[in-house]
Each structure stands twice: as C-alpha cells, then as structure tokens.
Amino acid sequence: MQTEKISGTMNVRFRNVSMKNWEEMRRFILASELNFPKSLRFTEQDYLEIFSRRSPVAVAVFNEDGYVGNVVGYPLSNEEVQRHKLGREDEGEIYMCNIVVDPPQNGNGYGQMLYTEIRKRSKNRGHKKIFFHIDETNSMSMREGRQELSRIENWYGTGRTFVLYESAL
Numbered sequence: 072m073q074t075e076k077i078s079g080t081m082n083v084r085f086r087n088v089s090m091k092n093w094e095e096m097r098r099f100i101l102a103s104e105l106n107f108p109k110s111l112r113f114t115e116q117d118y119l120e121i122f123s124r125r126s127p128v129a130v131a132v133f134n135e136d137g138y139v140g141n142v143v144g145y146p147l148s149n150e151e152v153q154r155h156k157l158g159r160e161d162e163g164e165i166y167m168c169n170i171v172v173d174p175p176q177n178g179n180g181y182g183q184m185l186y187t188e189i190r191k192r193s194k195n196r197g198h199k200k201i202f203f204h205i206d207e208t209n210s211m212s213m214r215e216g217r218q219e220l221s222r223i224e225n226w227y228g229t230g231r232t233f234v235l236y237e238s239a240l
C-alpha cells in the first residue's frame with residue numbers, strides 16, 4: 072500500500088487512486104459524488120475515462136476512521152484550453168476537476184491538505200499552473216496563489232455561480 076504521512080498530523084495518509092486499485096476505491100469515490108449537485112456528479116464511466124488519460128492525478132485521504140475525501144485532476148487538452156478560454160500555452164497544465172471532503176469532516180483542514188497535495192504532485196511532474204472551477208461561495212481553503220480568470224453563472228444548471236481560477240505552482 073502506498074502511503075505518506077503528513078508531518079504534524081496523526082494517522083493521516085494519502086493514497087493514489089488509479090485503475091489499479093479502482094475496485095477497492097470505487098465505493099468511497101462514487102459515494103463522495105453525492106456531495107455534489109446532481110448535474111455535476113461524475114459517474115464511474117467518467118472516472119474510468121479520466122484514469123485512461125495521460126498522467127491523471129487522483130489522491131484519496133484517509134484518517135484512523137477511514138476514507139475522508141479525495142482530489143482529482145488531469146492535464147488539459149488543447150480542446151479544453153480553448154473551451155475554458157485559457158492561453159494556448161496552457162495545454163498540458165493541470166485541471167483540478169474534483170475536490171471533496173466527507174461533510175462530517177468539513178472544517179478540519181482536509182480540503183486544504185488535498186489542495187496542497189495536488190499542487191505538490193503537479194509541480195513535481197513539471198506542471199507550472201493548476202486550474203479549477205469552484206462555487207463562488209465555497210471554502211477559501213483553496214486560496215493559495217489563485218487568481219480569478221472568469222465567472223460562469225448557472226454552472227451546469229445548478230443555479231450557482233462558479234469561478235475559474237488559475238494558480239501558479
């Protein structure tokens with residue numbers, strides 16, 4: 072089992088999520104989708120599509136009681152760079168498509184840990200930037216280095232405004 076301790080935090084460990092351990096991880100990851108509005112939920116098919124891409128980054132965090140949350144990202148394709156109206160040179164940078172923490176664990180810093188972890192792993196792979204959309208009212212835990220690029224009202228029919236951020240790694 073691939074684990075990693077965070078200094079100063081007891082019994083917290085990160086685990087890669089991939090096609091290799093999907094059978095074991097799928098119940099945690101698919102259950103976490105219920106924390107999103109219906110129109111934003113990823114299906115198992117969506118996850119399998121992400122894992123089949125070049126160099127996805129998918130990490131789950133566990134504590135002594137079990138699964139707590141996860142974060143998922145992948146390098147942007149040229150088509151996605153155009154769709155999100157990013158610069159041409161941003162192809163291959165990381166897009167964080169999903170970050171979620173089990174509601175009973177909200178406010179304990181896990182969101183921040185997952186954000187820090189995906190930034191660290193992306194930087195180690197040579198990426199220079201990370202992009203993500205989050206609800207304008209969402210936690211500020213993903214604030215490190217971020218710059219607002221645009222706002223989209225009624226994101227996927229949720230009635231909520233989402234903000235597209237970029238953050239240098």
Ligand SMILES: CC(C)(COP(=O)(O)OP(=O)(O)OC[C@H]1O[C@@H](n2cnc3c(N)ncnc32)[C@H](O)[C@@H]1OP(=O)(O)O)[C@@H](O)C(=O)NCCC(=O)NCCS
Nearest residue numbers: 106169170171172177178179180181182183205210211212
């Ligand atoms: C967004 C989400 C991932 C945040 O997770 P979280 O674990 O609650 O986030 P954190 O605990 O790191 O941060 C939440 C707040 O608690 C604070 N906090 C409390 N205790 C903390 C601690 N021990 N260490 C760090 N921060 C702490 C943070 O500063 C932050 O405050 P802020 O919002 O005023 O900046 C979570 O709310 C979620 O899963 N939402 C539903 C899914 C979603 O909308 N995802 C984002 C769009 S993809």
